[in-house]
Amino acid sequence: MQILARQINVLDYALSSLWRRRMKNLSVLLVFTAVIFLVASFQMTTGALTRTAERVLENAPQITLQRMSAGRQVDIPPEYAARLSSIYGISRIVPRVWGYYFDEVTGANLTVMGLATDRMPMGDQLHLALASGSFPGPGSRGSVVLGRAVNDMVQARGSHLLSLFRNDLSMASFEISGVFADATDILTRDLVVMNIDDARDLFRIRGDRATDLCVYVTNPNEINTIARKIADLLPDTRVVTRPQILKTYRVVFGWRSGFGSICLLTALTAFIILAWDKASGLSQEEKREIAILKVLGWQTADILAVRFWESLLVSGISFLVGVTLAFIHVAFFDAALFRPIMVGWSVIFPPFHLVPEMTAQVVLLIFCLSVLPYLAATVIPAWHTASVPADSALSGA
Amino acid sequence: MLIELESVTKIYNQGRPNEVRALDAIDLRIGAETMVCLRGASGSGKSTLLSIIGCIFPPTSGRAAIAGRKLSRLPDRFLTLHRRRTIGFIFQRFNLLPELTVLDNITLPLLPLGVGPADRRARARELMERFGIIHRENFRAAQVSGGELQRVAIARALINDPPIILADEPTAHLDSRLSHVFMDLMAELRAAGKTIVITSHDPLVTEHPAIERIIDIRDGRIHAA
Numbered sequence: 001m002q003i004l005a006r007q008i009n010v011l012d013y014a015l016s017s018l019w020r021r022r023m024k025n026l027s028v029l030l031v032f033t034a035v036i037f038l039v040a041s042f043q044m045t046t047g048a049l050t051r052t053a054e055r056v057l058e059n060a061p062q063i064t065l066q067r068m069s070a071g072r073q074v075d076i077p078p079e080y081a082a083r084l085s086s087i088y089g090i091s092r093i094v095p096r097v098w099g100y101y102f103d104e105v106t107g108a109n110l111t112v113m114g115l116a117t118d119r120m121p122m123g124d125q126l127h128l129a130l131a132s133g134s135f136p137g138p139g140s141r142g143s144v145v146l147g148r149a150v151n152d153m154v155q156a157r158g159s160h161l162l163s164l165f166r167n168d169l170s171m172a173s174f175e176i177s178g179v180f181a182d183a184t185d186i187l188t189r190d191l192v193v194m195n196i197d198d199a200r201d202l203f204r205i206r207g208d209r210a211t212d213l214c215v216y217v218t219n220p221n222e223i224n225t226i227a228r229k230i231a232d233l234l235p236d237t238r239v240v241t242r243p244q245i246l247k248t249y250r251v252v253f254g255w256r257s258g259f260g261s262i263c264l265l266t267a268l269t270a271f272i273i274l275a276w277d278k279a280s281g282l283s284q285e286e287k288r289e290i291a292i293l294k295v296l297g298w299q300t301a302d303i304l305a306v307r308f309w310e311s312l313l314v315s316g317i318s319f320l321v322g323v324t325l326a327f328i329h330v331a332f333f334d335a336a337l338f339r340p341i342m343v344g345w346s347v348i349f350p351p352f353h354l355v356p357e358m359t360a361q362v363v364l365l366i367f368c369l370s371v372l373p374y375l376a377a378t379v380i381p382a383w384h385t386a387s388v389p390a391d392s393a394l395s396g397a
Numbered sequence: 398m399l400i401e402l403e404s405v406t407k408i409y410n411q412g413r414p415n416e417v418r419a420l421d422a423i424d425l426r427i428g429a430e431t432m433v434c435l436r437g438a439s440g441s442g443k444s445t446l447l448s449i450i451g452c453i454f455p456p457t458s459g460r461a462a463i464a465g466r467k468l469s470r471l472p473d474r475f476l477t478l479h480r481r482r483t484i485g486f487i488f489q490r491f492n493l494l495p496e497l498t499v500l501d502n503i504t505l506p507l508l509p510l511g512v513g514p515a516d517r518r519a520r521a522r523e524l525m526e527r528f529g530i531i532h533r534e535n536f537r538a539a540q541v542s543g544g545e546l547q548r549v550a551i552a553r554a555l556i557n558d559p560p561i562i563l564a565d566e567p568t569a570h571l572d573s574r575l576s577h578v579f580m581d582l583m584a585e586l587r588a589a590g591k592t593i594v595i596t597s598h599d600p601l602v603t604e605h606p607a608i609e610r611i612i613d614i615r616d617g618r619i620h621a622a
């Protein structure tokens with residue numbers, strides 16, 4: 001009981017002492033909040049990118065096959081699929097047509113993907129990735145599902161049809177049957193998904209050919225083994241597995257977030273040094289206060305507890321406000337402040353909408369990198385002062 | 398004996414080039430309910446001796462027992478515990494915290510004891526009434542006059558009701574009227590049963606009728622009892 005009453009008194013004193021030095025504490029609070037805001041925003045942004053990519057790729061085929069000739073990609077004839085049937089463990093082979101389409105009017109680059117949805121496993125679940133509408137049915141030609149940016153482009157023209165030109169400049173028009181969800185923005189923004197036969201028609205690819213083959217396996221653990229067998233059997237093909245793609249994404253995002261984190265950690269370190277100097281470098285007045293409290297019968301532990309509560313309040317409030325602001329920044333403003341840093345990204349992905357990820361891990365990491373060092377930086381100097389004999393209050397004039 | 402020192406020596410910075418022997422083999426016994434003055438020139442060791450009596454640090458060598466407890470080799474934590482039960486300090490410049498109110502200054506020693514706010518206030522008000530500073534209760538210390546500050550400092554020294562009151566050159570920064578007032582207050586406390594030790598070379602203190610004994614210190618040694 002007495003210990004509790006003592007802690008309440010100490011907390012009480014810490015609060016009034018914070019209030020007495022409110023200008024100083026407020027400035028520390030502002031700087032601290034800003035730093036935590038930056039670090040948390042960055043972590044959430046990169047977390048959101050990685051997670052989105054991973055989630056979207058979950059639906060990607062386990063193995064993708066492309067035929068190469070003279071170092072360039074060429075069409076795959078149907079015999080290739082037939083030759084794979086000798087490999088045990090393949091559950092399904094689905095042809096796919098995809099390519100880039102340059103829109104001369106807007107200067108936009110679209111990714112066109114022709115799918116045989118009826119032949120894909122879980123093809124019936126693809127609509128989960130859509131914000132509205134549905135995928136074109138098996139036989140239904142002439143309709144497309146669009147990424148958000150492409151849809152915006154079509155809407156801006158005041159049209160309900162997507163019109164594309166074939167190589168011979170004849171026009172192909174498509175009805176819009178669905179739009180991809182925001183959460184998949186990072187991969188679907190510039191995407192046009194259509195019936196595989198429509199895509200063959202658009203790119204002038206022969207009726208039975210494809211640009212790649214999607215291979216689905218029975219046992220996901222065997223992806224690598226089967227990929228190797230395919231590469232042996234068809235030496236002129238390039239075999240890409242889903243784990244490889246995932247790894248590439250992780251490397252790209254990981255590198256960027258790692259680089260960014262180092263910059264921000266530098267800022268954080270600078271702040272801590274500043275805090276060490278300002279918040280904790282005890283002024284003459286604070287040293288005098290500590291000496292007086294000691295002579296009056298305060299234990300070193302009581303004096304440290306005052307410092308501890310003060311610092312915990314300042315850094316805790318900064319932490320909560322900083323992390324909350326970061327969440328708002330990423331969720332509602334798409335990390336607008338980071339646009340300049342993310343210039344490199346826009347090459348891979350044009351501006352996209354972010355769904356922030358706030359994992360306990362990230363929050364804990366930021367906590368450990370901000371609140372803990374600040375506590376140390378403020379409590380340790382007080383400990384140095386408080387643990388020497390209290391005679392300075394006596395001898396000092 | 399309330400205060401017993403036997404061949405007490407205090408050496409600052411022992412073993413280093415700036416070593417100072419501030420007290421040298423001090424023998425001193427002060428009984429309960431007495432008013433004593435430690436007199437000596439600047440640098441003679443008065444403050445150092447008062448610090449040892451006040452349980453701020455133990456002597457370098459020798460034996461010291463204050464209110465029945467031996468100080469030598471006592472860790473800082475226990476010195477502090479003993480100090481806050483036994484000693485009330487009054488400093489030369491009062492050592493109040495200027496930004497705190499009069500009330501908060503007076504109750505500072507009660508916080509680590511876990512005394513609640515209502516109780517703290519009641520105890521402080523009693524002392525403030527007694528010393529005529531109740532109308533300054535919620536003034537910041539920086540806003541009240543020197544004479545009032547002095548009484549705030551005395552109230553703070555008494556808030557724990559310690560048996561021993563120590564005052565280090567309390568009149569050095571007071572005019573003669575306030576010095577008189579201070580000594581009269583000390584005489585009252587002495588009459589109420591406190592033991593009082595004052596360091597000073599101010600005649601207003603040393604010649605005050607309430608002083609029962611003067612101890613002369615020169616170069617860290619006691620000269621006349």
Ligand SMILES: Nc1ncnc2c1ncn2[C@@H]1O[C@H](COP(=O)(O)OP(=O)(O)OP(=O)(O)O)[C@@H](O)[C@H]1O
Pocket residue numbers: 391395409410417418419437438439440441442443444445446
């Ligand atoms: N913390 C310290 N470290 C080193 N030397 C000290 C310390 N405190 C006091 N001294 C030295 O010890 C000697 C006695 O000092 P003390 O303060 O006890 O004297 P005093 O009689 O109180 O003097 P004054 O009248 O100036 O207050 C002096 O030489 C002083 O310089």
Ligand SMILES: [Mg+2]
Pocket residue numbers: 395443444445565
């Ligand atoms: Mg002195």
